[in-house]
Amino acid sequence: MNEIVIPFRAKRFSNVSRGRLNHRAIRAVLAKVRNIFCLIWFATLAQACLFFSLVQAEPVRLAYSAISGAMAPLWVAHDYGYFRRQGLDVQLLYIGGGSVVTQALIGGDVQFVRLGANSVVQASLRGASLKMIGNTINTLVFSLMARPENQTAKDLKGKKIGVTRLGGSTDFALDLALKQWGMRRGSDVAVIQTGGMPQLLGAITGGIVDAGVVSPPTNLTAAKLGLKELVDFGEIGIVYPNSPLATSQQFVDKNRSAALRVLRAYSEGIHRVRTDKEGTMKVLSRYTKVNDPEILAELYRIYGVKYLEPIPRVRLDAVEEVLRSEVKTTSGVKASDFVDNSLVAELEQQGLFQTLYR
Numbered sequence: 001m002n003e004i005v006i007p008f009r010a011k012r013f014s015n016v017s018r019g020r021l022n023h024r025a026i027r028a029v030l031a032k033v034r035n036i037f038c039l040i041w042f043a044t045l046a047q048a049c050l051f052f053s054l055v056q057a058e059p060v061r062l063a064y065s066a067i068s069g070a071m072a073p074l075w076v077a078h079d080y081g082y083f084r085r086q087g088l089d090v091q092l093l094y095i096g097g098g099s100v101v102t103q104a105l106i107g108g109d110v111q112f113v114r115l116g117a118n119s120v121v122q123a124s125l126r127g128a129s130l131k132m133i134g135n136t137i138n139t140l141v142f143s144l145m146a147r148p149e150n151q152t153a154k155d156l157k158g159k160k161i162g163v164t165r166l167g168g169s170t171d172f173a174l175d176l177a178l179k180q181w182g183m184r185r186g187s188d189v190a191v192i193q194t195g196g197m198p199q200l201l202g203a204i205t206g207g208i209v210d211a212g213v214v215s216p217p218t219n220l221t222a223a224k225l226g227l228k229e230l231v232d233f234g235e236i237g238i239v240y241p242n243s244p245l246a247t248s249q250q251f252v253d254k255n256r257s258a259a260l261r262v263l264r265a266y267s268e269g270i271h272r273v274r275t276d277k278e279g280t281m282k283v284l285s286r287y288t289k290v291n292d293p294e295i296l297a298e299l300y301r302i303y304g305v306k307y308l309e310p311i312p313r314v315r316l317d318a319v320e321e322v323l324r325s326e327v328k329t330t331s332g333v334k335a336s337d338f339v340d341n342s343l344v345a346e347l348e349q350q351g352l353f354q355t356l357y358r
Contacts, residue, residue: 057089058258064094064114065101066164067197067288068215069135069303070243074114075283076276077269086261096196097165105130111251112262116169116242117319117338122328124338131252132244132319134263134312136270140233140240141307142173143219145204146211148226153181160190161199162212168342170200170213170240172325173233177213180236199354216302217288220295234307241318242307252340263343264352267312271356273304280304313355314339 055201064071075090077083083090093110095101098119103114106128107132120130121246150156160257163170171191192209194200197218203209205225213233214222223229245266252259273280281296291295327333347353 008107040325057084057087060088060090060112060258060262061110062090062092062112062114062262063101063104063110064092065096065098065116065119065168067094067214067218068141069286069288069299070141070215071114072273072280072284072300072303073136073266073269073308074245075269075287076272076280079266079283079286080269080272080279080281081284082265082268082272083262086265088258088265090262090263090265092342094196096199097193097251098168099165102128102130105246105248111258112247113246114243116172117244117322118169118172119167120244120246121319121322121338122167125326125333129249129337130246131249132241132246132314132338133252133340133343134241134245134266135241135261135318136309136312137242137303137307138239138309138315138318139242139307140169140173140176140236140238141234141242141302142170142213142215143222143229144174144177144211144213144231144233145219145222145227146230147204147207148228150210150230151228153177153183153230157188159210160192160208162192162194162203162209164194164196164200164213166191166193170215172322174213174235175325176236176238177231201283203270217284217290217295217299220298221290221292224292224295234302238321239315239318240321241314244314245312249340252343256343260343260346263312264339264347267347267352268356270308270310270312274310276306278302310357311344311348313344 043337050211052069064074073119078090080090095104098115099111101115102119102123104110106123117132120132124130146156151216161174163174194203200212201218201222205229219229244299248260281300284299285291285296316335316339319338323333323335
């Protein structure tokens, strides 16, 4: 009897176990199928969101006036998608020379510009209502590079000195140097406008001018070509708003939200530059067309470490320095007339900088 029952129970147990195993296998397959469908659904949703953001992104044109390491936060903010994250479709435009890029802003061809502060002041004094809403560097980061036969400033008397644009920041820097040397433009030196930094370097090496005011990386390239640095303007100690982000008062009044988002993304770009050397050097290489690792490392040291301010507040004392040069009378003109720090203040109140630099 036992011999008959035991095999029967064993067989029944084996069938039940096999059924349970099959049921588990089916559940595992169904789980995998469900996971695959979930992944497909999330991927489709992500693509839909991306498409929606592309369609909805607000177009903004932002111009910069020089191929310079000072533009690193702008380039980084663009290439790492910080503007896009703020719902902005930012188109970067290179327009060589501060006076030209200022006209693009006044004419409405662009909504924001990166340029020298003196260009903003000059245009506003002529009636354009422009405002500096951010700034990253508070000194003149230029070098006066000369052909090797010119060993001192005295050697430049009676010769030609190049600037990117008359009335631009390189022209402003040259005026400071000429005052220190006791020289005058016209009678002691001829000042020639050449265009952008690459064109200015070509004019020096080609003998069209004897010297020129250039910024990194152009001065670093010039040194490798055998040109001599006669002045490092950063060592003079002048407080100057070297790289303000500017727009029109009208745009801020009508599109404050967009201006705030531009400045937020720009501030995130500043933080990325300060904390990501390798990534920043790759971006610098892309825009400056420099591949020399020594030049890129020095460019980062200057613009990513030495001079870059963490919070892009415009210093009024730096703007006062510009006014002392640009305004011949003190007819009620003050630095705050050309500055709007309320956007930076709002970002501070929102805790942006505390979050970035905690």
